[in-house]
Amino acid sequence: MSKQKNKPGDEKWETIRQIGGGRQGDTFLVQPKDSTILSQSFVLKKLKNQKAPERRKRMHREVAALSTLNCPGIPRFIESNSDQFAADVPLYMIGEFIECKTLSQFLEDPANPMGIGNAINLVLKLLKTLQYCHKLGIVHRDIKPDNIIIRRDNIADPVVIDFGISFNESDADGTILTEPWQQLGNRFLALPELQVNSSMQRDPRADITQCCGILFFAIAGSPPVTLLDCEGRMPHQRPESQKALAKHPDDLLAKVNGIFDRAFGTHIEYRWQSIPELHQALTDCVSATDNARNAEQYIAQIQNKVSTSSDYARRQSFKELAQQLVKELYNVSRTVAGELGEGFGTIHDADAIYLKRRGIARVTIDWAKLRFSQSHAITNEFLPNNFFPKFTGSATGNELVLLAEVNGEQIELLRTPLNGEPDFTAFSERLRLFYLEGVRKLIGA
Structure with a gap:
């Protein structure tokens, strides 16, 4: 008999029999060794090629999805060590067994x-x-x-x-x-x-x-x-x-x-x-x-x-772009405040809500004008004023144009096709410089 050490998962789960297999992995019917915890059977999934980075990342993605889902049409997730996909550890996943x-x-x-x-x-x-x-x-x-x-x-x-x-x-x-x-x-x-x-x-x-x-x-x-x-x-x-x-x-x-x-x-x-x-x-x-x-x-x-309305696709594209841009506005303002150091912070208006847990920016859109507005400020506790620009995004033809207004002056920060993918790297850097220049002028540096 093999004297191989227990692999991850073997300490807690007892294999009953193999129930499936394919090119990517094998599945086994298992039961918990501690019968006082759970009494039913479960499915153990193991990768066949544990050294393949792509397969390990796929298992991690699958676990990331299943761990957030709670629906009768999806097997219940129990546990996994897939967060160690970058390490040299055999990966496994335990889920609900459905006959x-x-x-x-x-x-x-x-x-x-x-x-x-x-x-x-x-x-x-x-x-x-x-x-x-x-x-x-x-x-x-x-x-x-x-x-x-x-x-x-x-x-x-x-x-x-x-x-x-x-x-x-x-x-x-x-x-x-x-x-x-x-x-x-x-x-x-x-x-x-x-x-x-x-x-x-x-x-x-x-x-x-x-x-x-x-x-x-x-x-x-x-x-x-x-x-x-x-x-x-x-x-x-x-x-x-x-x-x-x-x-x-x-x-x-x-x-x-x-x-x-x-x-x-x-x-x-x-x-x-x-x-x-x-x-x-x-x-x-x-x-x-x-x-x-x-x-x-x-x-x-x-x-x-x-x-099925005639402008549904245009409105949907605008909404998705607006959410992406608001997320960048929120993140870059916080990044700049952190770069400036102690005493600096941010203020966001009531519409500027970003749900970090789900990565979704909540945007209030004027559907009649196909426009949204938000304000994200850089603050300093020792100064009487904040750098508080107002950002407005609007659909112009087949483009979304993002403007920043400061002291009555409007500056165009981005112009991108509604059905395209903006260069967020370039946009984030431009937005960063815009904030830094605005704070510099505000304090007279």
């Missing part, structure tokens, strides 16, 4: 696909879980049948697993994000926004498109693979798919094909743009003759109306 099959296993017989009603209910539950994730700034990016498990063989109770390549806003400034030269996603459905060097690898709409791929897989019995084949046909337009889809009722199939027409567009701007929007379309598929209305339907209809 189940993957969606791939549940639909092993392609000749017996799922009914449209059940498939839609499955996807509606997945969308609810993903909307919860997106509100917390987490994008999964790898939705596929092997990453969906069916709790107790109940198709209305899907669970999303494997957050290994997810994006979490809370680590946006860290060092563990996927490199731009790496391709994300999976062979189930390749998406252009997840390809090498794409600037949209963090876009939550990729999750929405992959959910539509799950709907197609469930009722057609085969993966969509690509948005367009070599002859320019979408997944539901291919002969083999049409043969499988023809088994479903014509009235329902017509509505579902309409969803696929939009879901599998090449350009992400033409696909389903929000979860409430897709949710409403799916609901309409199975309740077209139901005139009953309830609170959830009204909410979905209102959200759908907002998200």
Whole structure:
């Protein structure tokens, strides 16, 4: 017998049996050695290649995501040592064990696909879980049948697993994000926004498109693979798919094909743009003759109306840029005060709220004028006055322009396309010099 020392996790957890494995890692059914703590079984996940930096970072990302999530559609996280991903320590993760099959296993017989009603209910539950994730700034990016498990063989109770390549806003400034030269996603459905060097690898709409791929897989019995084949046909337009889809009722199939027409567009701007929007379309598929209305339907209809308005994309881009800029205004003012030393500090007006825990800047926007205003001051306890500029960001054409006003004089600090990514390094340095020059003039240095 091997006399190998216990590895991390072995001290507390007893392995019962191996329950899975793949290219990246192995999973084991385990129980706590101290039975007074917990009495149920759990899943232990270990990396196969513990020396691969990328795999170690992926496990750390997965743990970072799971540790912030508390949702019935996601396995409960127990513990991990992934914070030591940069050290020479075998990494492990413990999570809730769910007795189940993957969606791939549940639909092993392609000749017996799922009914449209059940498939839609499955996807509606997945969308609810993903909307919860997106509100917390987490994008999964790898939705596929092997990453969906069916709790107790109940198709209305899907669970999303494997957050290994997810994006979490809370680590946006860290060092563990996927490199731009790496391709994300999976062979189930390749998406252009997840390809090498794409600037949209963090876009939550990729999750929405992959959910539509799950709907197609469930009722057609085969993966969509690509948005367009070599002859320019979408997944539901291919002969083999049409043969499988023809088994479903014509009235329902017509509505579902309409969803696929939009879901599998090449350009992400033409696909389903929000979860409430897709949710409403799916609901309409199975309740077209139901005139009953309830609170959830009204909410979905209102959200759908907002998200499909002609200027929704412009407003959404403005909001995202505004949040990013306000975060920089807040952080740079505090950095400058720290650089100036003892006696210096900052004051922020009531609208300048930055939630550090979630990395989100709260911005009050005048939607009629598409403008926001905030003030961030550098103070000194020994001086009668503070350097208190007012910052105003407004949409001008297809650009966002940020101005700073001091003593009635306006200075342009940034001009950037609404649908682009600003050079935040250059902007932060310009803002830093702006603050330093303003304080210098204020004290007459």
